[in-house]
Amino acid sequence: MIGRDRPAESSISVPARRTLAARLDWNLVRTYRVVAEECHLSRAAERLFVTQPAVSQAIKRLQTQLGYTLIRRRGPRISLTPAGEEVYRIARAVFADMSSLEMPIEGVAEQVVGRVKLLSVSRVHSVAYNEFLIDFHRRHPRIELEVEIMRGHDVLMAVSQNTASMGIGLCRVDTPPIERRLLIPQRYALFCGPPHRLFEAADIDIAALRHEDLVTFIGDQLGDTLSPLTLFRENHGFQGRLAASSSNLEEVCRLIMCGYGIGFLPEHAFRREVSLGMLRKLPPEAGLADVDIQLLWHRERPMRPAESLFRDELLTAFGPARAEDDRV
Template identity: 75%
Template sequence: MADRLNKTSLSAAEHGQRDLAARLDWNLIRTFLVVADELNLSRAAKRLFVTQPAISQALKRLQGQLGYALVQRRGPQIALTAAGEEVQRIARGVFADVSSLEMPARDATDQVVGRVKLLTVSRVHSQRYNDFLADFHRRYPRVELEVEVLRGHDVLMAIRQNTASFGLGLCRLDTPCVERRLIVPQRYALFCGRPHALYARREVEVSRLLHEDLVTFTGDYLGDTLSPLTLFREHHGFQGRLAASSSNLEEVCRLIMCGYGIGFLPEDAFRRETEAGMLRKLPPEEGLADVDIHLLWNSQRPLRAAEAVFRDELLAAFDRD
């Protein structure tokens, strides 16, 4: 009888372990390991490129699956419980075993197959980005990359609506469901074209610009992704009429070069036109506003293998000094 009871108890325990292994989300374990390393939710969120609430929710879900507490909150800092320390020890061993698969996987990078849809604003001026694309295609030739150029606002909205893998666009503020990572810093300045009266003027004061006709983006209004430019314009009291506008950066540049008015452009992206004499940079010399380009993705989107590789490789490329 005793032997039968022992066998029954052992069978129940084994069944419970198998059930836990089947339903345990190992992404939550990975998140916990980062939290256990940092002992700070904010730093863990930065390492994983997610928000702090997402980290807190992941911990809550993992503790719910395991049935016991792993951490104790002490203000912004956290401490591991005794159970948390044991889970950390076990999980590190598991991930160490899994890492032994890394070398064969590296030898088989060409086996990653899939499609990545990338939405981007125009004129992303970055040699590092170009180098990444070339290297990524060399290492993962079977990943199909589809690139579509949209306005900054449309890129952000598409990512929020989860209609593309990633976006390269403008996102100054935290946005629900959207993770962002700075990729290309951009400094906007004022320019005029060769036909404009200011082009040949030796000295140009900021006050001289206040009544000039303006070329701008159709989306350049308060609250939009380009609102720093609008705020600068309103702060300095620009009173010139709107002479032309476009939702496309190339067309805005064309209109400025054709003399329709002065306008805002990212300095680095149009350095070639400036050096060739087609554009002249106007005061203030330090430029007007930072409107940086970020890599954007939907935090609630489960990434396919090709998408995960693309994101991880791109972020790693821009992490290098």
């Protein structure tokens, strides 16, 4: 176990309590928040783009600074101590407040000034979305836009926990307290790459796919954002082994193109690769499941003027007609 038991309240002097905030490394608190959300050191390291030893060392240092144990190790997974649960609650609230900070700047000629941080899944292919970004920047040049690419699961978690103002991601069902609006309809289909034995095959029957090796997304499991794919796989009796996986859409595509197995991809995002002969679409011709891209935000989170403007204008730009155009 890392660290030591929490000392009695009376053993912590008042001056020590007063100086804790001044000497505390808030980068360590940020790392701990991600660890607490993932309950898994490797996944936390992947999300933070650092190594697992770096995450473990950060937790050790934070426990040393605080003076009590935050986590318990159980193999690759972790659990939070009672003190750890309380620190996580405080850290989540602190970072929710910090993420909504905005430097007050005097407007110029009544222009809206501010910053919008947008979480997004990768490969958001949409002519309408590109046109919106061009037009929005032309009309609001003093709004800074920061886009952070994340896994669909992480976008959903960040918005639901009120640590981000909005995100573009996957959310199939109503998930309080998240508001969601359809942006880009997308249908997933099965694909294989040139090295795969089915790439040149004729008249492929879906039954022939049941024992093929699979390339999947990490987190493609029942109840997750991509669960329709898993449901289809199970309903049609797929029994192939998992040959490769990634949390990144580009890497899933690469592994399929390199012949590791057949895999699920959004059709509209990979039309170019199909036309260039880098991918082949497999049965069923109609595709597998709709996993639409949604605009997500927390219904109880107050938004700054720049954030509200971006959200409202994006929703206005994406009426039903524009969404149908992207499905074609």
